[in-house]
Amino acid sequence: MDATPASHPILSCKAMTCEMDSVSGPLQILQDINFSLDTRRALGIVGESGAGKSMLIKAIMGIAPRGLRTKGRIELDGQDLSALKPKQRAKLIGRKVGIVFQNPMSSLNPFVQIGRQIEEAGCIHLGMSKAEARSRAIELLSFVGLPDPEDCYNYYPHQFSGGMKQRIMIAAALICQPDLLIADEATTALDVTVQKEVLDLLQTIQAQRQMSMILVSHNLGVVAGRTDEILVLYGGNVVEYGPTSEVFRNPRHRYTEALLSAMPAMDQPAHTRLRTIPGQPPNLANRPAGCPFAPRCPSAQAKCHEVMPAMSAGVHPSHRFACHFPLAEIAHVQ
Amino acid sequence: MSSDIALNDEIILEVRNLSVSFSRGGKEMKAVDDVSFSVAAGETLGLVGESGSGKTTIGRAILRLLPDANTKSEGAVRYKKTYLNTLSSTDMRHMRDRLQMIFQDPLSSFNPRRNVEDIVAEGLVIQGKPASERKSRVEAALSAVGFDLATVAGRKPHQFSGGQCQRIAIARSLAVEPELIVCDEPVASLDVSVQAQVINLLQDIRENRNLALIFISHDLAVVKNVSDRVAVLYMGRIVEIGTGPQIYERPAHPYTRTLLEAVPVVDATRKIEPDGKRTVMPSRNRPQGGCAFRSRCPRATQICAETVPAVTPAPRGQMVACHHPHDEPAPGMAVRTQR
Amino acid sequence: MTDIGNSPAFKPGPNAKLGDIVRHAMPWSSKMKLPGATPFEFLAAIFLVLLVLVALFVDFIPGLVSPKLPYGDFSQLPEWSLNGLFGTDDIGRSIFSRVLYGARTSMMIVAVSTTIALVSGLLLGMLAGYYRGIFERAVDLFANALAAMPSTLVVLAFVAVTGPSVVTIIVVLGIFDIGTYARVAKAGVISQSNRDYVLAARAMGATDSRVLLKEILPNLIPALTAVMPTLMAGLIITEGSLSFLGYGIPAPAPSWGGMIASSTDLLSRFPVLIVGPILAIVLTVYAFNTIGDYLAQRLNNRERES
Ligand SMILES: Nc1ncnc2c1ncn2[C@@H]1O[C@H](COP(=O)(O)OP(=O)(O)OP(=O)(O)O)[C@@H](O)[C@H]1O
Numbered sequence: 011m012d013a014t015p016a017s018h019p020i021l022s023c024k025a026m027t028c029e030m031d032s033v034s035g036p037l038q039i040l041q042d043i044n045f046s047l048d049t050r051r052a053l054g055i056v057g058e059s060g061a062g063k064s065m066l067i068k069a070i071m072g073i074a075p076r077g078l079r080t081k082g083r084i085e086l087d088g089q090d091l092s093a094l095k096p097k098q099r100a101k102l103i104g105r106k107v108g109i110v111f112q113n114p115m116s117s118l119n120p121f122v123q124i125g126r127q128i129e130e131a132g133c134i135h136l137g138m139s140k141a142e143a144r145s146r147a148i149e150l151l152s153f154v155g156l157p158d159p160e161d162c163y164n165y166y167p168h169q170f171s172g173g174m175k176q177r178i179m180i181a182a183a184l185i186c187q188p189d190l191l192i193a194d195e196a197t198t199a200l201d202v203t204v205q206k207e208v209l210d211l212l213q214t215i216q217a218q219r220q221m222s223m224i225l226v227s228h229n230l231g232v233v234a235g236r237t238d239e240i241l242v243l244y245g246g247n248v249v250e251y252g253p254t255s256e257v258f259r260n261p262r263h264r265y266t267e268a269l270l271s272a273m274p275a276m277d278q279p280a281h282t283r284l285r286t287i288p289g290q291p292p293n294l295a296n297r298p299a300g301c302p303f304a305p306r307c308p309s310a311q312a313k314c315h316e317v318m319p320a321m322s323a324g325v326h327p328s329h330r331f332a333c334h335f336p337l338a339e340i341a342h343v344q
Numbered sequence: 345m346s347s348d349i350a351l352n353d354e355i356i357l358e359v360r361n362l363s364v365s366f367s368r369g370g371k372e373m374k375a376v377d378d379v380s381f382s383v384a385a386g387e388t389l390g391l392v393g394e395s396g397s398g399k400t401t402i403g404r405a406i407l408r409l410l411p412d413a414n415t416k417s418e419g420a421v422r423y424k425k426t427y428l429n430t431l432s433s434t435d436m437r438h439m440r441d442r443l444q445m446i447f448q449d450p451l452s453s454f455n456p457r458r459n460v461e462d463i464v465a466e467g468l469v470i471q472g473k474p475a476s477e478r479k480s481r482v483e484a485a486l487s488a489v490g491f492d493l494a495t496v497a498g499r500k501p502h503q504f505s506g507g508q509c510q511r512i513a514i515a516r517s518l519a520v521e522p523e524l525i526v527c528d529e530p531v532a533s534l535d536v537s538v539q540a541q542v543i544n545l546l547q548d549i550r551e552n553r554n555l556a557l558i559f560i561s562h563d564l565a566v567v568k569n570v571s572d573r574v575a576v577l578y579m580g581r582i583v584e585i586g587t588g589p590q591i592y593e594r595p596a597h598p599y600t601r602t603l604l605e606a607v608p609v610v611d612a613t614r615k616i617e618p619d620g621k622r623t624v625m626p627s628r629n630r631p632q633g634g635c636a637f638r639s640r641c642p643r644a645t646q647i648c649a650e651t652v653p654a655v656t657p658a659p660r661g662q663m664v665a666c667h668h669p670h671d672e673p674a675p676g677m678a679v680r681t682q683r
Numbered sequence: 684m685t686d687i688g689n690s691p692a693f694k695p696g697p698n699a700k701l702g703d704i705v706r707h708a709m710p711w712s713s714k715m716k717l718p719g720a721t722p723f724e725f726l727a728a729i730f731l732v733l734l735v736l737v738a739l740f741v742d743f744i745p746g747l748v749s750p751k752l753p754y755g756d757f758s759q760l761p762e763w764s765l766n767g768l769f770g771t772d773d774i775g776r777s778i779f780s781r782v783l784y785g786a787r788t789s790m791m792i793v794a795v796s797t798t799i800a801l802v803s804g805l806l807l808g809m810l811a812g813y814y815r816g817i818f819e820r821a822v823d824l825f826a827n828a829l830a831a832m833p834s835t836l837v838v839l840a841f842v843a844v845t846g847p848s849v850v851t852i853i854v855v856l857g858i859f860d861i862g863t864y865a866r867v868a869k870a871g872v873i874s875q876s877n878r879d880y881v882l883a884a885r886a887m888g889a890t891d892s893r894v895l896l897k898e899i900l901p902n903l904i905p906a907l908t909a910v911m912p913t914l915m916a917g918l919i920i921t922e923g924s925l926s927f928l929g930y931g932i933p934a935p936a937p938s939w940g941g942m943i944a945s946s947t948d949l950l951s952r953f954p955v956l957i958v959g960p961i962l963a964i965v966l967t968v969y970a971f972n973t974i975g976d977y978l979a980q981r982l983n984n985r986e987r988e989s
């Protein structure tokens with residue numbers, strides 16, 4: 011694993027599109043998604059509820075609901091997933107990717123000891139022996155910070171708090187020594203103090219195990235300072251994609267900027283009026299022709315309603331955004 | 345005592361030594377422990393704390409909405425000149441047009457079978473207002489939250505988005521023209537863009553109608569924005585209460601600091617360095633002696649294990665329950681900027 | 684009319700086709716709103732609608748002979764005429780006619796017993812679920828006691844003492860279902876009273892009776908309608924068994940169970956005589972259970988969505 015110091019993409023999506031039928035016609039759930047994540051890097055995916063964050067993850071993992079039609083090319087560690095048979099694909103994903111979902115209550119089986127649930131994937135994908143899997147599980151339990159891991163191995167999910175369960179889910183995601191760890195809103199249901207601990211843990215693990223990581227959240231603060239790149243989704247489109255610090259320092263897309271200024275900030279005095287984003291996200295069954303944000307955008311002009319803006323780069327070549335009238339570039343202070 | 349006295353003198357709600365315990369499976373659990381505070385007309389008091397700290401229980405105890413079967417509460421709740429906790433249930437019902445509540449999940453706070461205008465009119469129907477008056481008040485309440493009765497009439501709650509539902513819930517409370525609204529995590533289920541609308545709306549209403557709000561939330565940034573004063577709860581007790589600037593700029597209680605440090609903020613210049621801390625939550629069924637926070641507290645000493653800290657004035661004027669309160673500005677708070 | 688239920692003419696192939704045939708043959712049936720129903724569930728619903736229509740209007744079916752007067756001779760084989768379709772019974776009455784009139788008896792028993800059980804069960808269940816405490820314990824005890832009793836035997840014993848009469852049967856059958864309705868209502872009230880909308884109504888100053896009747900009751904209806912058909916199927920079976928044993932609906936009133944009983948003497952020589960009443964019971968019970976499953980499934984889906 012350490013033999014390749016030069017980073018190469020662990021995951022890349024090219025022109026990925028997802029569609030699904032509904033009573034009101036076909037839904038364009040994701041449109042033309044392009045990104046690539048290098049080894050040992052962390053990617054944040056942000057967007058409002060319904061923006062398509064979870065669908066993107068599920069489509070990549072091959073666990074999307076039935077009826078979802080995925081087009082485009084998804085490469086995991088250099089292999090084109092669509093070229094593989096479903097079984098091989100599941101095996102590859104199972105070995106290379108670990109995932110932690112938002113709700114630990116529904117991801118853990120209440121009637122099975124947590125130790126066994128952690129081992130499961132290891133036994134299936136790596137063919138570990140019972141004893142080997144057990145010692146690995148115990149090692150991971152102590153690694154994610156559970157006290158008395160040997161005792162914990164035999165406990166049932168209800169004996170743990172929400173934060174503890176999320177640590178257990180992380181341990182389960184790590185059993186196959188994945189190259190990529192995905193956390194879909196993994197800390198959303200937790201208290202701020204526990205959320206911080208779990209995020210810290212994820213970040214530590216990523217560094218120690220030299221993994222790549224995808225942090226999905228609707229909370230921009232969760233990904234800030236913890237990811238290298240950030241992907242902003244709006245109504246199933248990538249609207250901005252670039253280095254996290256760049257995007258937050260100098261958002262170029264109008265939606266990203268609106269989202270940032272709608273957040274109450276800790277340094278504003280009480281009763282500061284917040285900027286709002288009027289209107290609602292696009293109806294996926296009946297998308298506007300031009301920019302998906304145009305009906306809500308204060309800077310929208312005629313062109314925005316007619317022509318879909320393409321992704322283009324700013325001065326920083328890896329900072330890309332899809333806006334006809336982007337915000338001005340702010341020079342680097344330095 | 346300075347900061348517990350509300351900003352202006354017209355105190356409309358006073359809670360004294362409120363304790364609530366629930367019995368669960370034979371065990372007693374003290375969800376709220378000896379809590380006292382007051383709210384003035386037109387003032388917003390923020391209640392923050394982690395989940396299970398007793399925020400919702402306090403809100404519901406004030407409005408007497410806790411289940412009778414397994415609840416015991418003590419202490420006094422005074423609304424203007426009336427002690428709510430000793431009223432008969434009929435008299436309490438007559439007080440309810442002045443005290444209202446907004447819930448975390450707006451959709452589940454509506455009867456799924458009603459349409460919007462009936463939902464908003466509900467309180468007026470219960471009060472026995474004539475139909476003609478109802479219609480005009482429903483219309484006024486809906487327009488206060490930015491809806492037009494004619495366009496929303498006849499629609500069912502599930503046809504509205506989360507933010508719209510929360511606005512309808514606010515309209516329902518406003519229709520009875522209350523003087524105090526308990527808002528229990530009213531924006532927790534909303535997206536940032538929608539959250540901003542609802543917060544602004546609550547602020548407008550508060551100003552226009554001189555409404556008092558008790559604003560419950562676990563989001564410290566939201567609480568900072570809406571509150572005049574803030575009370576921090578830890579395991580059923582108020583550990584610190586003071587004005588917004590006191591609490592946010594010079595938090596005296598170590599727990600308040602822990603909370604503030606954990607808030608995820610958008611800061612382009614900062615790379616977060618993870619620390620390996622892991623908190624062990626103390627049991628609520630078997631409370632330890634002394635300060636409840638001591639197993640997590642970096643400043644804990646012998647005395648913290650022996651005596652429960654009393655609520656005393658801190659150097660900056662807020663009230664704090666700690667043997668070793670802080671008196672320096674919170675690290676990073678003054679310089680931490682949005683972007 | 685009868686071949687709707689015993690549908691051999693349709694030759695149910697792949698499910699979708701069956702549904703198309705039904706919809707084509709009975710265009711009015713597409714007015715019935717059963718989202719997501721399979722063709723069999725659809726057929727069951729149609730069957731039950733027809734059954735109710737027959738029960739209400741059997742007197743007006745043209746050409747149908749009286750169920751009480753002799754029509755032919757049991758030793759004749761069934762003939763292809765309306766009245767002779769299932770043959771004639773031991774004293775020569777048209778079995779077809781008696782099956783249709785039997786539907787009226789069965790439906791009447793189902794309707795009245797269910798009303799008794801539903802109203803009392805709902806009342807008990809709502810009190811138990813809302814006030815808990817002593818109410819809950821009393822209702823639980825009552826429901827469990829009823830559930831523990833073998834209902835057919837107890838009704839049998841009861842009727843043996845009082846003598847068979849329609850009223851006794853209806854009342855006793857109704858009492859046996861109170862427990863189940865009470866339980867469902869109680870569970871519904873308990874789950875609904877923790878919902879915010881009930882708290883919201885209380886915060887508005889609603890009285891207990893308003894909360895129970897206006898807020899909670901309408902939301903209990905889906906769960907109750909989902910258990911109702913299954914309980915109704917049970918009523919048909921119990922009533923059939925009682926009549927079969929001679930403790931049910933007193934002769935000469937036509938009842939399906941009684942008809943099976945009276946045909947047993949002739950059964951070895953004319954087994955065909957039992958077809959009509961058996962078919963009626965089996966199809967009705969099947970249709971009720973199918974609709975019950977369908978409603979329960981839909982309720983389940985709806986709860987998972989919310
Ligand atoms: N099973 C499904 N059938 C049809 N549409 C679906 C389904 N699941 C999701 N969608 C739609 O796909 C879009 C994207 O959903 P997704 O769950 O990815 O959103 P998200 O960004 O993860 O939001 P959240 O923050 O609420 O988790 C939404 O418009 C949603 O309504």
Ligand SMILES: Nc1ncnc2c1ncn2[C@@H]1O[C@H](COP(=O)(O)OP(=O)(O)O)[C@@H](O)[C@H]1O
Nearest residue numbers: 366368375394395396397398399400401402411
């Ligand atoms: N009806 C109830 N019965 C038993 N325990 C309850 C009940 N309501 C709340 N609790 C308990 O009381 C404590 C405080 O709860 P709550 O006030 O809801 O906290 P918060 O709103 O701060 O998250 C929790 O431990 C909770 O489990």
Ligand code: SF4
Nearest residue numbers: 301304307314333334
């Ligand atoms: S393309 Fe036009 S409508 Fe879209 S975000 Fe940019 S300015 Fe606004």
Ligand code: SF4
Nearest residue numbers: 635638641648666667
């Ligand atoms: S009283 Fe002691 S343990 Fe409690 S918060 Fe203060 S310093 Fe920490």
Ligand SMILES: [Mg+2]
Nearest residue numbers: 063064065195
């Ligand atoms: Mg999601």
Ligand SMILES: [Mg+2]
Nearest residue numbers: 399400401529
């Ligand atoms: Mg709460």
